Amino acid sequence: MENTKKKVQLNQSLIDGIATLQELALSKDPVGCRELARRLDMEPTRVNRLLQTLDHIGIARKTPKRKYTSGSGMHVLSAQSLFASGLINKIVEPLESLRKFNLIVALGMLWRDHVSYLYHAEPNMDSVNALGRLGLYPASKGGVGMALLAQQTDEHIAALYDQKGIDGYETGLDQLMVSINAIRQQGYSYIETQKDTHTLAVAVGKPAFCAIALSGWIPESSIPELVKSLNDVALIINEIPH
Incomplete structure (x- = not known):
């Protein structure tokens, strides 16, 4: 069985960013900021900043209806992790x-x-x-x-x-x-x-x-x-x- 991980100083912003990224990957349809915040049990303002950041670097993509979905960067990252x-x-x-x-x-x-x-x-x-x-x-x-x-x-x-x-x-x-x-x-x-x-x-x-x-x-x-x-x-x- 998996050993208990040693206590380390965790970067909560990174954890929240990856959680947001994962929830986007799980969503079959574009999702709004407030809905995503509800699913993640996080403050909407924090989720909004994370989504804007992910959109800026191409990992997420904002639709014309102001919802978010996976961006090209997420697909590239997926391919790189699988094949590299x-x-x-x-x-x-x-x-x-x-x-x-x-x-x-x-x-x-x-x-x-x-x-x-x-x-x-x-x-x-x-x-x-x-x-x-x-x-x-x-x-x-x-x-x-x-x-x-x-x-x-x-x-x-x-x-x-x-x-x-x-x-x-x-x-x-x-x-x-x-x-x-x-x-x-x-x-x-x-x-x-x-x-x-x-x-x-x-x-x-x-x-x-x-x-x-x-x-x-x-x-x-x-x-x-x-x-x-x-x-x-x-x-x-x-x-x-x-």
């Missing part, structure tokens, strides 16, 4: 080895209480089309997210969902932690995402920086074989510089 390190190109071959099971193959990373999928390939889908094709997804609703949440400390999870609803867990944190502890004990997540469809996922790295998954019709009898294959690929990806 070379990680995105190096993970494809190991993930391709899992295509033999004729299931969805996915790799995702945790960002707060959501998962961002770098790779999500349906059976027979070309690898190029599998890269970055999905947006953010609630971590508590999927196998990748639950596998990664299980790597966090109880305190971190509690802070993450403090005074927030938890997708898929109507009774809240205690119900979520039952599932989290089960995943910690078995070493993988096995989540029913819809009728007759499951996601089986394992975390990659110590500490974990991503998780890989297979999704589709996965009977319990297939779990040992699939978990072994996932762990084998996880070891390969963990050795890739990232």
Whole structure:
């Protein structure tokens, strides 16, 4: 599990700026300053200054209706982060080895209480089309997210969902932690995402920086074989510089 981070002097302006940036990235439609402030639980005047700054440097863009959306700089930054390190190109071959099971193959990373999928390939889908094709997804609703949440400390999870609803867990944190502890004990997540469809996922790295998954019709009898294959690929990806 993730170690508790050492106390450091934090730059609150940077934290608020990144939170604003993330909320813009989450929004499918342009959003106004006051609405964004409500979502972030921040003062509208502060959010307005942050948005104007992000607009000035091209990370955000102001629309004719005085709302904000992602700017060209955000897309460039996203592409740079994905491809400049070379990680995105190096993970494809190991993930391709899992295509033999004729299931969805996915790799995702945790960002707060959501998962961002770098790779999500349906059976027979070309690898190029599998890269970055999905947006953010609630971590508590999927196998990748639950596998990664299980790597966090109880305190971190509690802070993450403090005074927030938890997708898929109507009774809240205690119900979520039952599932989290089960995943910690078995070493993988096995989540029913819809009728007759499951996601089986394992975390990659110590500490974990991503998780890989297979999704589709996965009977319990297939779990040992699939978990072994996932762990084998996880070891390969963990050795890739990232």
